[in-house]
Amino acid sequence: MRLSQILFVTLRDDPAEAEIPSHKLLVRAGYIRRVGSGMYVYLPFMWRVLQKVSQIIRDEMNATGAQECLLTQLQPAELWQESGRWDTYTKAEGIMFALDDRQGRQLGLGPTHEEVITTVARDMIRSYRQLPVNLYQIQTKFRDEIRPRFGLMRGREFIMKDAYSFHTHADSLKQTYEAMHDAYCQILTRCGLEFRAVQADSGAIGGSGSQEFMVLAAAGEDEVLYTEDGQYAANVEKAVSLPPDAEVLKSFNQYEKLETPNTPTIASLSEFLGCAPSQIVKNVLYQVVYDNGMTVLVLISIRGDQDVNDTKLYNELTKVAADFEATTVIALDVPDVEAQQKWAAKPLPLGYINPGLEDDYIQPDLEHVSPKFLRMVDPTAVDLQQFVTGSNDPGFHVVGANWGAEFELPKLVVDVRTAIAGDRATHDPSQPLQTARGIEIGHIFQLGTKYSEQMGATFTDEDGKNKPLVMGCYGVGVSRLAQSAVEQSYDDNGIIWPVPIAPYHAIVVVPNINDADQMAVAETLYADLNAAGVETLLDDRKERAGVKFKDAELVGIPFRVVTGRSLKEGKVEVVKRASGESEEMAIADVVDTIKGWVDAALG
RNA sequence: CGAGGUGUGGCGCAGUCCGGUUAGCGCACCUGCUUUGGGAGCAGGGGGCCGCAGGUUCGAAUCCUGCCACCUCGACCA
Structure with missing residues (x-):
């Protein structure tokens, strides 16, 4: 393409709304334009990048035997009601755009497609002979993000590749899951990205x-915790570790209640008593609302130096939902004063709560509130002896307490502890957990039979029996991946695209279009490079050389050819964007050389 | 949803407290001349319901009320 003929506008100033480098650069370089909160237009260069990313994904998916299709974006509410996710997605996480059509039918705009694909599978897959099968699509998704940000990173409309596999049994699912893992590694490697695969929470997908x-x-x-030996890597939401050993700075041989004024926090209490935070049992009050409207007050006991991981807690509360005749969690909060007033029978001893907090703090006759605390204890607290904890009396704590003596150990012993960098790894305590920031660009799940059972998607197995389909699902954020490539590769002058996903491989810059020789050589190179399969731009704009160089660097084209002052020696300048290396090269060598570089980069 | 902030030409901003010529600056855009390898110089020019709706006033970008949009922090986040 000739730059003089395409819509090409770069900005000198950073857009006010952009925070992170990749967002600023994509806007400045003319790749994207915002039309509303979380809504971005993909301009022609961006679209080429996205198509390249898509094609790499397609190649790798097809290589595993997956088949491409295209599902609907408009989805009937009934499908989501069948799977039980309508409420979670429109109320709890509120992530689905829901609308009513003119007949009053409820519809959702697809944030993901398990329901649709399961419906298709239910209709079409009858026999084990049809399995396994893996279907995927590359399509725009809609999510009503509470707070869109970072350009394409968290938009309300974005492009995603999502795949769904169907199997007769779990072993077959595992095989495809592994194949997807390998394909994803291939995809990211081919796109030129530095990445890490980590264990993750499966969230609302289940x-x-x-x-x-x-x-x-x-x-x-996201925060990732990993070990140097490469044996462990997990999202902090999911990460497990060995907690630091509990310390005993001061022993409390006798159970007694002490006056401890102004010590509502672990730090203030440990300082006041001269004990270690790990000698304290901390009791945290949460309030969970289930999908049937039931509110349950949850009291969690955990060692004082440790923190509760909300994601783990959310999952544990989901597991016990059936005890309250519910199926999913809609909201999970630490209740503020206002929230407490809705159910508290008397003021809570905040900061001084102990594991035995009486149920009569809850008003007994409330219709939608469980009259008893749901008590849970983290293993870190279970192991403590002669510990310090609250007295339920503001201004006082108890010391020298023991489970089974002064306090009954809650029946629910669950790991709800947040792992942090520096903790010892479970697989090898000599390995401390390291921390890194990551952009989640792909997620693969072994779903099992959750959706197929819920929606009645069954097949007839060899033994003649009907069984639910075993499912997996596998997503990649296509637009997010493209932006994360920029986030990982830029400098003061602009974007540095990895060759495989650059919108063009090369750009021929004519410093002075009024110079007939410069133009003639440029035209020839431009034609020859394109003919050789090097995707090449020609900057034939009526601009000064400096502007063209700045733009070429901002846009991030990997290789630049300048038909400038060395022309009189029969040479042109060739510059690599990534390294800035420049060399004068005989005109006749240019096409082969750049072609060689491009081929090498494409692998 | 809580807190804070911003809406003025395509982009980035000043002007708003303290109402009063013709609403201004940089970039971008158009014309001409000069320049021509690192976001040029000079001259001329076009482009604005000052977020929207009410109100106060002789007079509102500026004061008041309501609404909307957007941004940041928090909460939340397949």
Whole structure:
């Protein structure tokens, strides 16, 4: 393409709304334009990048035997009601755009497609002979993000590749899951990204095993914990570790209640008593709302130096939902004063709560509130002896307490502890956990039979029996991946695209279009490079050389050819964007050389 | 949803407290001349319902009320 003929506008100033480098650069270089919060137009250069990313994904997916299709973006509410996710997605996480058509039918705009694909599978897959099968699509998704940000990183409309596999049994699912893992590694490697696959929480999608693919970058919204030996890597939401050993700075041989004024926090209490934070049992009050409207007050006891991981807690509360005749969690909060007033029978001893907090703090006759605390204890607290904890009396704590003596150990012993960098790894205590920021660009799940059972998607197995389909699902954020490539590769002058996903491989810059020789050589090179399969731009704009160089660097084209002052020796200048290396090269060698570089980069 | 902030030409901003010529600056855009390898110089020019709706006033970008949009932090986040 000739730059003089295409819509090409670059900005000298950073857009006010952009925070992170990749967002600023994509806007400045003319790749994207915002039309509303979380809504971005993909301009022609961006679209070429996205198509390249898509094609790499397609290649690798097809190589595993997956088949491409295209599902609907408009989805009937009934499908989501069948799977039980309508409420979670429109109320709890509120992530689905829901609308009513003119007949009053409820519809959702697809944030993901398990329901649709399961419906198709239910209709079409009758026999084990049809299995396994893996279907995927590359399509725009809609999510009503509470707070869109970072350009394409968290938009309300974005492009995603999502794949769904169907199997007769779990072993077959595992095989495809592994194949997807390998394909994702291939995809990211081919796109030129530095990444890490980590264990992940499966969130509202549900299912058992799941892994996220994280592109490593400081602007990442997720924290990854990993070990140097490469044996362990997990999202902090999911990460497990060995907690630090509990310390005993001061022993409390006798159970007694002590006056401890102004010590509502662990730090203030440990300082006041001269004990270690790990000698204290901390009791945290949460409030969970289930999908049937039931509110349950949850009291969690955990060792004082440790923190509760909300994601783990959310999952544990989901597991016990049936005890309250519910199926999913809609909201999970630490209740503020206002929230407490809705159910508290008397003021809570905040900061001084102990594991035995009486149920009569809850008003007994409330219709939608469970009259008893749901008590849970983290293993770190179970092991403590002669510990310090609250007295339920503001201004006082108890010391020298023991489970089974002064306090009954809650029946629910669950790991709800947040792992942090520096903790020892479970597989090898000599390995401390390291931390890194990551951008989640892919997520693979072993769903199992959750959706198929819920929606009645069954097949007839060899034994003649009907069984639910075993499912997996595998997503890649296409637009997010493209932006994360920029986040990982830029300098003061602009974007540095990895060759495989650059919108063009090369750009021929004519410093002075009024110089007939410069133009003639440029035209020839431009034609020859393109003929050789090197995707090449020609900057034939009526601009000064400096502007053209700046733009070429900002846009990030990997290789630049300048038909400038060395022309009189029969040479042109060739510059590599990534390294800035420049060399004068005989005109006759240019096409072969650049072609060689491009081929080498494409692998 | 809580807190804070911003809406003025395509982009980035000043002007708003303290109402009063013709609403201004940089970039971008158009014309001409000069310049021509690192975001040029000079001269001329076009482009604005000052977020929207009410109100106060002789007079509102500026004061008041309501609404909307957007941004940041928090909460939340397949």
